[in-house]
Amino acid sequence: MIPSSLPQEASAAWELLLPAAAAPARARGRSLQSALREAVRSGRLTPGTRLPSSRDLAGDLGVSRGLVTDAYEQLTAEGYLRSGRGAGTWVSDAVRAAAPAVRDLSPRRPGDSRVDFVAGRPDLSMFPRTAWSAAQRAVLADLPHEQLGYPDPRGLPRLRTALAELLTRRRGVVADPERIVVCSGVTQAVTLLGIVLHARGERAVGVEDPGSPQYEELFATAGPRVVRLPMDDEGLALGPLRASGVRAVVTTPGHHFPSGIAYSADRRAGLLAWARETGGIVVEDDYDGDFRYDRAPVGALQGLDPDRVAYTGSVSKSLVPGLRLGWLVVPDGLADEVVARKQYMDLGNPTLDQAVLAHFMERGDYDRQLRRCQRAYKERRDVLLSALETYLPGTRVSGIAAGLHAIATLPEHYGPERRLLERCAEAGVTVRPLSAYGRAETAGVSLVLGYAHVPPARITEGVRLLAEAARPSGGRPA
Known part of the structure; x- marks a missing residue:
């Protein structure tokens, strides 16, 4: 009552x-x-x-x-x-009712009910749980109490030392531990640089086009506006770069996203010459740099001029994105400002996670994980190529020498692009076109197909469904 x-x-x-x-x-x-x-x-x-x-x-x-x-x-x-x-x-009139439910903003889990070919994700099931757990136990047993306080904003010295050895050995980076800043992935590293450059008066940053679509919002938060700069077959086009007036540019010279090319030697030299002439800085995002299947990975651009290149990478593809651990090798001229911003941003990354990653690297577990991923992802790439040849003959595939995705350019009769994407969605296949990442000047429909997170059998099934979606009910190409 x-x-x-x-x-x-x-x-x-x-x-x-x-x-x-x-x-x-x-x-x-x-x-x-x-x-x-x-x-x-x-x-x-x-x-x-x-x-x-x-x-x-x-x-x-x-x-x-x-x-x-x-x-x-x-x-x-x-x-x-x-x-x-x-x-x-x-x-009180000042009170507002809470939202009825909390939305899950995490990316949709691949493979729940669709074949998801969206690029940019590793296979999360390959995370080395046993080795990581052993590293955690060892760290918890040995870590001194005093190291559980607020960490050095640059990162634990132990981890920065391990990173310096790894990056020098595997990527040819000039990596002094004193110039390494441990970050929450590449996103935070680039944000830190954007904030520091904006404070120095830089109002614009160049980015590759096509390229990652996240930079507009990222730099809008940091301060500078984004200037999209075209790519050609050798890398970032130098003429538009010089004409743009920017003095900072974000690049993926080891493995460009999404085209998959590695910058040519001439283009790498030209990019560094531009930086020296203008007093500018090149931000090198070493996207998928460890995953190359035809030969040894291309060395980092940073090794050619550490004072003009800021180098960044993470364990998001080699381990899992949820660890939120990455690094920034920063030129001497920016180091103090970047460290100061990092300290005020978050007081440093979690000590325990840093110590575990350091232990993981010191024991050789990280190298073993990279070799394991390399074998698995090469197998999946080969399955994708075979399925495309079987179910979509005439498709031209590029960007397959490295990384975790490929570009499949379908013959022109499979268009138009919008209708093809609609039919793929109806068939239960999630794909993104090259046009979603910026300029797309290829003939026909080009799809960026991420394969690392898709089991081999699902890759084959997904390509079969894609091929069926590309044809009308009569069975002939659209």
Whole structure:
């Protein structure tokens, strides 16, 4: 029964107060406050609702008047309620009901009910749980207590030393541990550089076109605006770069996304010459740099001029993105400013995670993981190529020498692009066209097909479904 003292508009909140009245005596006051607070937050007691007097509500609930008075006073102090002498107690107009549910903003899990060829993800099931757990146990047993405090904003010296050895050996980076900053992935590394460059007066940053679509929003947060610069067969086109007037550019010279090319030696030299002539800086995102299948990976551009190239990478593809661990090898001239920004941004990355990654690298587990991934991803690439040849003959495939995706350019009769994508979606295949990443000047429809996260059998099935979607019901090409 709803008590007569409770206004009709507040009746929906009444059941929330009943458990509070029945709580043990010592907890009854806190319970009543929590119940009233939740009724306001949830919107059951809406802004402007007048509550019964403390005397009436106490009588209806069977509790002391002082307990209700205390609850009203506490929630008034917190801003949930308002009151005035002789005017009663009301739900504050400043309170807004919470959203009815929390949305899951994480990417959709690949393979749940579709074949998902969207590029940019590794196979999360390949995370080396056993070796990582062993590293965690070893670190927890040996880590000194004093290292559990706020870390050096650059990162644990142990991890920076391990990273310097790894990057020098595998990628040809000039990696002094004092110039390495441990970051929450490449995104934070590039954001830090954007903030520092903007503070120095740089109002624009060049990015590759086509390229990663995230840079507009990323640099909008950091400060500089983005200038898209065209690519050609050798890398970033130098003429438009010089004409743009920018003095900072983000590049993927070891393995461009999404085309898959490696910058030519001449283009790498030309890019460094531009940086020296203008006093500019090249930000090298070593995208998928460790995964090359035809020969040894191309060495990092940074090794040719450490004072003009800021180098960044992460374990997002080699281990898992959820670790949020990456690195930035920063030129001496920017080091102090980047470290200062990093300190104020987050006070450093988690100590335990850094120590575990360092241990993982020191024992050779990271190299073993890279070799394991290399074998698995090469197998999946080969399965993709075979399936495309079988089900979509005449398709031209590029960008297959390295990385975790390929570009499949279908013959022109499989278009138009928009209708093809609609049919793929109807068939249960998720794909993205090259045009989604910027300029696409190829004839026919070009699809960027990520394969690392898709099991081999699903790759074959996905290409079969894609081929069926590319044909109308009559079975002939569209």
